[in-house]
Amino acid sequence: MSTQHAAQFLPHAAPMVLLETVIEVTAETARCSVNVSKDSVLAPFLNAQGALPAWYALELIAQTIGVWSGWHGAHSGESPQLGMLLGGRGLKCTVPEFAAGSELVIDVSMVLRDEKIASFEGVISIKGKQDNLQVAKGRLNTYQPDKDEIIKLTQGMQE
Numbered sequence: 001m002s003t004q005h006a007a008q009f010l011p012h013a014a015p016m017v018l019l020e021t022v023i024e025v026t027a028e029t030a031r032c033s034v035n036v037s038k039d040s041v042l043a044p045f046l047n048a049q050g051a052l053p054a055w056y057a058l059e060l061i062a063q064t065i066g067v068w069s070g071w072h073g074a075h076s077g078e079s080p081q082l083g084m085l086l087g088g089r090g091l092k093c094t095v096p097e098f099a100a101g102s103e104l105v106i107d108v109s110m111v112l113r114d115e116k117i118a119s120f121e122g123v124i125s126i127k128g129k130q131d132n133l134q135v136a137k138g139r140l141n142t143y144q145p146d147k148d149e150i151i152k153l154t155q156g157m158q159e
Contacts, residue, residue, distance in 0.1 A: 091138030
C-alpha cells in the first residue's frame with residue numbers, strides 16, 4: 001500500500017484532522033503517523049514549546065480508528081462516515097507531552113467488532129532510528145451510527 005493522506009478517509013475538515021499519513025491498513029489494523037511540528041497539521045494544538053500535550057493521545061488513536069473505517073468504506077465505494085467514541089479503557093501515557101520534532105506512529109488493532117460497535121487497542125510510539133519508543137497505550141470503544149441515527153442525533157427528535 002502506498003502512503004496516503006489521512007484526511008481523505010476521515011469525515012473531518014481542517015484543522016480537526018490530527019493525522020498526516022496512512023502507512024498501512026489491513027483487515028484488522030491501521031497505522032498512521034504525524035509530525036509534531038509547527039509545519040504540520042498539529043500546529044494549532046501545540047503548546048508554547050512546540051510540543052503536543054499527551055492528552056491528545058485519545059484523539060490520535062480515535063482518528064486512526066476512523067482512518068481504518070474510512071479506508072475500508074472507500075474500498076466499498078462509500079465516503080467517510082461519522083463515528084462516535086463511546087469511551088476508553090486503560091489509556092496511559094508515559095510522557096506528559098509529545099516533544100517538538102518527534103514523529104508519532106499510531107497503531108490500532110481490532111479486538112472485537114459487530115455491526116455497529118467495535119473495540120480497538122491503540123499504541124502511540126515515537127519513531128526512532130532503530131526502535132520506536134512506545135509512549136501511550138489504551139483501548140477505545142466506538143459506535144458507527146447509521147444515517148437515520150445521525151439525523152436524530154444532530155437535529156433532535158422531530159415530531
